[in-house]
Amino acid sequence: MPQSPFVMYDEEYQEITGVIEKLLRESNSKCVYLVDKDGQLISATGETKDIDATSLASLTAGNIAATGGLAKIIGEKEFSILFHEGERDNLHISVVGQRVILVVIFDKRSSLGLVRLRVKKASEELGNSIQKLMDRMTAGAQEENVLKEITDDDIERLFH
Amino acid sequence: MSFINYSAREINCKIVYYGPGLCGKTTNLQLIYKKTRPESKGKMITLATETERTLFFDFLPIALGDIKGFKTRFHLYTVPGQIFYDASRKLILKGVDGIVFVADSQVERMDANLESFDNMKVNLEEQGYKLEQIPYVIQYNKRDLPDVVPVAELKQVLNTAGVPDFEAVAYEGTGVFETLKAVVKLVLIELKKGA
Numbered sequence: 509m510p511q512s513p514f515v516m517y518d519e520e521y522q523e524i525t526g527v528i529e530k531l532l533r534e535s536n537s538k539c540v541y542l543v544d545k546d547g548q549l550i551s552a553t554g555e556t557k558d559i560d561a562t563s564l565a566s567l568t569a570g571n572i573a574a575t576g577g578l579a580k581i582i583g584e585k586e587f588s589i590l591f592h593e594g595e596r597d598n599l600h601i602s603v604v605g606q607r608v609i610l611v612v613i614f615d616k617r618s619s620l621g622l623v624r625l626r627v628k629k630a631s632e633e634l635g636n637s638i639q640k641l642m643d644r645m646t647a648g649a650q651e652e653n654v655l656k657e658i659t660d661d662d663i664e665r666l667f668h
Numbered sequence: 669m670s671f672i673n674y675s676a677r678e679i680n681c682k683i684v685y686y687g688p689g690l691c692g693k694t695t696n697l698q699l700i701y702k703k704t705r706p707e708s709k710g711k712m713i714t715l716a717t718e719t720e721r722t723l724f725f726d727f728l729p730i731a732l733g734d735i736k737g738f739k740t741r742f743h744l745y746t747v748p749g750q751i752f753y754d755a756s757r758k759l760i761l762k763g764v765d766g767i768v769f770v771a772d773s774q775v776e777r778m779d780a781n782l783e784s785f786d787n788m789k790v791n792l793e794e795q796g797y798k799l800e801q802i803p804y805v806i807q808y809n810k811r812d813l814p815d816v817v818p819v820a821e822l823k824q825v826l827n828t829a830g831v832p833d834f835e836a837v838a839y840e841g842t843g844v845f846e847t848l849k850a851v852v853k854l855v856l857i858e859l860k861k862g863a
């Protein structure tokens with residue numbers, strides 16, 4: 509395996525979700541998503557039920573990767589904030605701790621200025637939570653390891 | 669990079685279909701989409717040009733059932749095949765857990781197959797991966813066409829490593845799920861090994 513898996517335990521999920529819930533409230537936004545740079549959804553909160561979160565996660569990661577490529581061409585390391593303005597809803601995308609992507613969807617109940625401000629604050633907290641998680645992974649500390657328990661039969665049974 | 673989510677009880681992995689332009693990567697995903705039950709698949713996203721050639725990627729999330737109480741989810745991506753989209757290909761390989769190399773069996777596409785295979789190795793190395801360390805399988809597609817290279821010859825050229833390989837007629841569905849199953853198996857075995 510080129511990289512060891514990204515493992516997230518329930519307490520870590522709760523901590524991270526707590527931060528994005530606070531961001532949702534304080535920024536008056538519609539919903540907030542946290543996405544891994546490879547396109548996997550980590551957590552979501554707010555009015556999410558009409559949005560296809562898996563697609564959103566994959567396209568957001570693709571978007572960040574593509575603009576990252578653009579950044580390199582002009583000699584920048586990365587564009588850490590992207591903003592897309594719609595007729596009704598707007599999309600604020602930012603990279604946190606070089607590892608995860610924060611997506612905030614907001615409408616006229618909020619403003620770009622407010623979202624920016626709150627995202628900045630939340631990014632610090634999220635950065636810390638993610639760093640803790642990464643440190644725990646590098647240290648190899650595991651409370652539970654489902655991968656170890658996988659048997660050949662389990663794999664075979666996936667396809668009946 | 670696979671993502672093990674203990675909170676949602678999910679194992680997520682990323683599989684990339686690689687190969688020369690028009691070899692049938694998008695067709696593989698379309699077939700998987702068509703034959704998968706609605707509750708087990710997400711939306712298929714295709715970022716294509718007006719001429720319907722893949723511009724950035726195709727994306728299809730599928731669920732395959734449970735292992736030890738964890739849902740297994742696979743994110744399938746294709747890369748654009750044309751030479752000039754190399755930047756896009758590099759991006760899509762980031763965090764890959766398994767690869768399906770789709771070869772076009774037609775005689776006149778043999779050079780394109782080789783070029784794409786080498787390009788895949790180079791792009792992986794740029795990310796710090798070695799092909800030998802990544803679970804991958806090979807599909808020899810378009811076996812229905814008249815002027816195709818014999819499988820033995822394709823194996824000799826593309827499969828010197830002796831990985832699982834499959835003949836396919838992707839647009840009819842032949843070989844599509846066999847290929848997917850094989851790569852999924854290899855990915856899970858690798859995950860278990862690394863645990």
Ligand SMILES: Nc1nc2c(ncn2[C@@H]2O[C@H](COP(=O)(O)OP(=O)(O)O)[C@@H](O)[C@H]2O)c(=O)[nH]1
Pocket residue numbers: 687688689690691692693694695696722746749809810811812813836837838839840
């Ligand atoms: N004859 C034949 N055509 C195929 C087969 N699989 C795909 N195609 C066709 O090849 C063309 C290119 O396929 P596509 O999936 O778009 O290729 P991609 O560039 O690798 O994504 C399409 O017209 C497909 O219908 C196959 O097994 N046999």
Ligand SMILES: [Mg+2]
Pocket residue numbers: 693694695721722726746747748
């Ligand atoms: Mg395509």
